[in-house]
Amino acid sequence: MAKRRGNQEGSIFFHKPSGKWCAQVSLDGHRPTKYFDTQRECREWIKEITAQIDQGLTFQASKLRMDEYLAYWHESIKGTIKHNGWIDYGQAVKNHIIPTLGNKKLNTIKSSDIQRLMNKKREEGQSPWRLQYIRRVLNKAMGQAVSWGVITYNPVKAVTIPKVPKKEMKVWDKDQAKSFLAYVEGHRLEALYYLAFTTGMRQGELLGLHWLDLDWENNRIQVKRQLRRVREKGLMFEELKTETSQREIVLADSTIAILKKHKEFQQKEILLAGERWKENEIVFPSTIGSPLEPRNLYRHFVEVTKKLGLPKIRFHDLRHTAATLMLIEGIHPKVVQERLGHSSVTLTLDTYSHVIPSMQTEVVEKLDKLLK
Numbered sequence: 001m002a003k004r005r006g007n008q009e010g011s012i013f014f015h016k017p018s019g020k021w022c023a024q025v026s027l028d029g030h031r032p033t034k035y036f037d038t039q040r041e042c043r044e045w046i047k048e049i050t051a052q053i054d055q056g057l058t059f060q061a062s063k064l065r066m067d068e069y070l071a072y073w074h075e076s077i078k079g080t081i082k083h084n085g086w087i088d089y090g091q092a093v094k095n096h097i098i099p100t101l102g103n104k105k106l107n108t109i110k111s112s113d114i115q116r117l118m119n120k121k122r123e124e125g126q127s128p129w130r131l132q133y134i135r136r137v138l139n140k141a142m143g144q145a146v147s148w149g150v151i152t153y154n155p156v157k158a159v160t161i162p163k164v165p166k167k168e169m170k171v172w173d174k175d176q177a178k179s180f181l182a183y184v185e186g187h188r189l190e191a192l193y194y195l196a197f198t199t200g201m202r203q204g205e206l207l208g209l210h211w212l213d214l215d216w217e218n219n220r221i222q223v224k225r226q227l228r229r230v231r232e233k234g235l236m237f238e239e240l241k242t243e244t245s246q247r248e249i250v251l252a253d254s255t256i257a258i259l260k261k262h263k264e265f266q267q268k269e270i271l272l273a274g275e276r277w278k279e280n281e282i283v284f285p286s287t288i289g290s291p292l293e294p295r296n297l298y299r300h301f302v303e304v305t306k307k308l309g310l311p312k313i314r315f316h317d318l319r320h321t322a323a324t325l326m327l328i329e330g331i332h333p334k335v336v337q338e339r340l341g342h343s344s345v346t347l348t349l350d351t352y353s354h355v356i357p358s359m360q361t362e363v364v365e366k367l368d369k370l371l372k
Helices: 039-054 059-063 066-076 083-101 111-123 128-148 174-183 190-199 203-207 253-276 294-308 317-328 333-340 345-351 353-371
Strands: 010-015 020-025 033-036 220-223 225-230 234-239 247-250
Touching: 010 039, 020 039, 033 039, 039 128, 066 083, 066 128, 083 111, 083 128, 083 225, 111 128, 174 190, 174 294, 174 317, 190 203, 190 253, 190 317, 203 225, 203 294, 247 333, 317 333, 317 353, 333 345, 345 353
Parallel strands: none
Antiparallel strands: 010 020, 020 033, 220 247, 225 234
């Protein structure tokens, strides 16, 4: 007689009809099954499922109501994503998914159910961006249920929603950028704005800079972290999420000179603040050395913009302005990509496609001269 497998035991065998390796785990009298190209992937899946069983996963999860399953899933991903993102996922589940799908069984959810949910949200006036976000959360939740082997397919895959319309990019031209920088010359935030225009660094990256990130001898700066407001925790320094975001940027001699002047100014602020000074490693802190509140920086940016009568843009648009100016000046897109921390040069060119027509005109003129 064949030995009956105990709970949590796994097996791996080659499945001839599919030409793939099959992984199975014995769970509550059932056998969640997944197919992979390699035995190593099978072992990894069995290991993951076993770990989830230890945390309370049972085959009955497939028979849970959606509200019960989503609560289990949401708790299971805590600590695997950033805190703000985890809270946002929970709000999407609570406010948009559970009211419509919460009472349905997990293993009965069909693509048509989710499509009706999306259609309903669109009729309620939810933006395409919000629809995309709800779909993304559902896709992650149902995809995880497939990975755990408690359902056989992800019904979100077949759901269609409107594309998020591409926003028209607002940037300043060279003269407007020069006007702004001339106005803030001598201000305690001059160096911050200068870096924003010349490097394309994000606001959080600028506010996350520490003096140790600067290589004075080689004119380089390491972008390693960002300052973010984390819900329930306040302002915190966080590592950047991707390897390309963690980057090294070469600085011009003029930029180094402005940063040196800024450091000298900061030494005076430290003396003035005395015991009130909180930290002396932040490049752009508040007047008492604590992390600079992003809202205060934005408030100052808006004030200067209004005084100069410049077109209204977001602080983040300084990053777009920097990229646009670099491309217009003929700096190679690959260099622009690396300075911005984009994952690929294709992303850079797609994002700043508005610059391409002018670049093509220059290329045509240069080729014309070359061949004459």
